[in-house]
Amino acid sequence: MSAPSNPPVKKSGLLRSSALVGIATMLSRVLGLVRDVVFAWFIGASGGADAFFVAFKVPNFLRRLFSEGAFAQAFVPVLSEYRQKGSIEAVRHLIDRIAGCLGMAVISVSALAVLGAPLLTFVFAPGFYMNAPEKFALTADMVRITFPYLALISLAGFAGSILNSYDRFAVPALTPVTLNIVLITAAVWISPMLETPVMALAWGVLVAGVCQLVIQLPFLARLHLLPRPKVAWSDPAVKKVLTLMAPAMFGVSVSQINLLLDTVLASLISDGSVSWLYYSDRLIELPLGVFGIAIATVILPALSRQYSAACEHYSHTLDWALRTVLLIGFPATVALVVMAEPIIITLFQHGERFSAFDARMSSYSLMAYAVGLSAFMLIKVLATGYFSRQDTKTPVKIGIKAMVANMVFNMILVMPFHFLVEAGHVGLALATSGSAFLNAGWLYTGLRRSGAFAPRDGWVRFLTLLAVASGSMGAFLAAAIYVLPDFVSLEWWLRLIHIGWLCVGGMLIYGAVLFMGGWRLKHLRPDFVVN
Numbered sequence: 001m002s003a004p005s006n007p008p009v010k011k012s013g014l015l016r017s018s019a020l021v022g023i024a025t026m027l028s029r030v031l032g033l034v035r036d037v038v039f040a041w042f043i044g045a046s047g048g049a050d051a052f053f054v055a056f057k058v059p060n061f062l063r064r065l066f067s068e069g070a071f072a073q074a075f076v077p078v079l080s081e082y083r084q085k086g087s088i089e090a091v092r093h094l095i096d097r098i099a100g101c102l103g104m105a106v107i108s109v110s111a112l113a114v115l116g117a118p119l120l121t122f123v124f125a126p127g128f129y130m131n132a133p134e135k136f137a138l139t140a141d142m143v144r145i146t147f148p149y150l151a152l153i154s155l156a157g158f159a160g161s162i163l164n165s166y167d168r169f170a171v172p173a174l175t176p177v178t179l180n181i182v183l184i185t186a187a188v189w190i191s192p193m194l195e196t197p198v199m200a201l202a203w204g205v206l207v208a209g210v211c212q213l214v215i216q217l218p219f220l221a222r223l224h225l226l227p228r229p230k231v232a233w234s235d236p237a238v239k240k241v242l243t244l245m246a247p248a249m250f251g252v253s254v255s256q257i258n259l260l261l262d263t264v265l266a267s268l269i270s271d272g273s274v275s276w277l278y279y280s281d282r283l284i285e286l287p288l289g290v291f292g293i294a295i296a297t298v299i300l301p302a303l304s305r306q307y308s309a310a311c312e313h314y315s316h317t318l319d320w321a322l323r324t325v326l327l328i329g330f331p332a333t334v335a336l337v338v339m340a341e342p343i344i345i346t347l348f349q350h351g352e353r354f355s356a357f358d359a360r361m362s363s364y365s366l367m368a369y370a371v372g373l374s375a376f377m378l379i380k381v382l383a384t385g386y387f388s389r390q391d392t393k394t395p396v397k398i399g400i401k402a403m404v405a406n407m408v409f410n411m412i413l414v415m416p417f418h419f420l421v422e423a424g425h426v427g428l429a430l431a432t433s434g435s436a437f438l439n440a441g442w443l444y445t446g447l448r449r450s451g452a453f454a455p456r457d458g459w460v461r462f463l464t465l466l467a468v469a470s471g472s473m474g475a476f477l478a479a480a481i482y483v484l485p486d487f488v489s490l491e492w493w494l495r496l497i498h499i500g501w502l503c504v505g506g507m508l509i510y511g512a513v514l515f516m517g518g519w520r521l522k523h524l525r526p527d528f529v530v531n
Contacts, residue, residue: 017169021294024173029286031180036282037347038187039201044353047135048198050267050274054125055142056205057263057278059113059150071102071154072161073300073387074244078237079165080304092225094237095162099227101238102158106151113150117143125274127267138196145202152209159216162225165301171219173294175212182208244387247396257403262428265410269418272358273425279348280340280366280429284373287332292377295321296384303388318447319456321381324524329374330466331510334474336370338481339502345487346495356488365429372433375440382443385453398442406435469513473506480505 043049075098082091113120121140122129128136160172186204191197220226232238266273299321306314336343341363349359386395409431418424447453480502487495 017167017298021169021173021298022290024170025176025294026290028174028176028180029289031177031184032282033286033347035180035184035187036279037350038184040279040348040354041350042187042191042353043198043201044275044355044358046275046353047132047271048138048196050272051128051135051139052142052198052201053274053278054121054128054139054263054267055146055202058120058124058143059147059153059205061257062150062154071157071245072164072297073384074241074392075158075161076165076300077304077307077388077390078241078244079162080301082237083165084305095225096228096230097232097235097238098241099155099158100229100231101233101242103151103155103229104231106154110148110151113147114144117141117147120147124264125267126264127269130268132271138198142199142202145199146205149205149209152206152213156209156213156216158227159213159220162223163216163219164297166223166225167301168219168223169298171216173297175215178211178215179205179208182211244390244392247392261406261410262425262432265414265428266425269414269424270422272361276358276362277365277425277429279344279362280369283336283343283347283366284369284376287328287373288376288380291328292325292380295324296380299381300384300388303384307389315453316456318381318385318453321384322378323462325377325381326374326463326466327524329377330470331473331506333370333373334470335477335503335506336373337367338474338477339499340364340366340370342481342487342495342499342502346492346499349488350492359488361423361425364423364426368426368429368433370433371430372436375433375436378440379436379443382440382447385447386443389452394446395443398439398446401442402435402439405438406431409434465514465517465519468517469510472513473510476509477502477506 039049043052079091079094082094117140118136121136121143125136125139128139156175160175163169163172183201183204186200186207190204191200194200217226262277263274266277299317302317303314306317341360344359344363344366345356348354348362349356383395386392410428413427413431414424415427417427417430444453448455484498487498490498
């Protein structure tokens with residue numbers, strides 16, 4: 001029996017696949033939002049919450065390198081090349097050896113991290129060691145439990161990359177649902193039973209990693225591509241993936257590295273800063289994951305096949321992806337800036353563990369992150385344009401410049417915000433957004449200069465229409481919030497109703513202005529351009 005043969009590249013399938021991945025990702029992200037509401041209710045923005053968020057962020061950051069970043073960006077183009085030019089046996093040979101080498105690497109790293117948990121905690125949260133020894137010890141204990149998640153989720157990401165290469169997008173997109181369900185269960189039912197309730201979340205992370213790997217194995221078996229791991233570091237295919245992966249690990253994940261640096265610096269300033277950044281970052285992840293990452297995931301196999309076949313549609317596919325993410329990024333940015341505090345209050349301010357002060361501080365960093373949302377989305381798509389061509393060196397050079405810029409912005413912004421308004425974490429978030437715009441701009445310029453990408457007609461009118469529609473929506477939201485009662489004084493269900501009609505009203509205004517400007521749903525088709 002053999003795996004499915006290579007299907008023809010159909011541009012009409014990009015929209016359907018993007019919609020499918022978007023829906024699956026939306027379900028996962030909505031459940032993730034429910035998870036964070038539960039976190040705010042049960043652990044709030046306390047010292048224990050800070051400890052868990054650090055213990056979870058380190059392996060979760062590395063997870064993003066594999067399941068959403070460097071590994072997929074390096075492995076999928078090589079796998080697509082093998083499918084395009086080689087036999088099915090060559091594909092299986094590649095999968096088996098990558099599985100063996102990847103498994104050995106991530107298991108070894110996880111084991112070292114478990115043994116060196118205190119040192120790892122000091123590296124990523126030095127402020128805990130200097131200012132809160134008990135929080136430092138708790139974080140180190142949780143790192144020992146959460147870090148094996150890296151090995152499990154990296155292998156799950158490997159399985160998902162294979163499925164994505166064969167256009168089976170739904171299962172990998174739905175897999176994160178498992179993490180959210182397990183963590184919600186741990187917070188609600190397990191944490192009250194433990195002497196240190198937050199430890200239940202650490203164990204939940206480990207259990208979720210097992211589930212996310214196991215759930216994808218039957219689907220690989222259906223493709224007859226279930227790996228038989230073999231460690232062969234000298235294998236040419238393994239060397240090629242590693243060569244592409246090393247710089248890609250940095251290039252595609254600069255924004256995540258910046259967020260991790262924010263956590264390090266946040267541990268040195270006000271107590272609660274780590275949690276405030278976490279809650280605001282999670283809200284940014286919703287549109288970023290549903291649209292930015294989903295579209296980048298879908299176009300990577302298509303772009304890789306188009307490039308391998310020297311297809312003329314390569315630039316058109318990239319152009320379509322950029323338009324699509326901006327169609328969502330513009331209004332999402334405006335809505336999150338205008339509605340930041342009402343959203344935070346509605347979702348997270350319940351009980352005593354998450355106070356009005358916590359809500360205000362989280363809303364400030366949410367606004368700062370929201371400013372860079374379109375840039376975060378563009379980075380996902382533009383980086384994919386490089387990786388589909390097996391060019392990982394250019395993004396890493398750009399990533400280094402962006403990281404340096406982020407550090408400079410941190411030095412410029414953190415102290416003024418900290419001393420003037422006691423909100424140094426806002427400076428961290430704003431610096432991340434600023435460096436993201438530079439990163440996206442450099443990636444775009446590089447693609448243009450290389451000749452790989454040529455924008456199609458209609459961009460000036462398209463961007464003008466987006467700006468007018470988003471501005472109209474923002475004016476409506478600001479006026480509506482001004483006349484509404486203070487959200488803090490409302491019951492939770494009234495908060496939800498008000499947020500709901502604000503969102504519906506905002507979308508109607510945005511859609512109406514787009515329609516009056518000549519935009520139609522048919523413009524979402526990859527082969528259509530706004531003229």
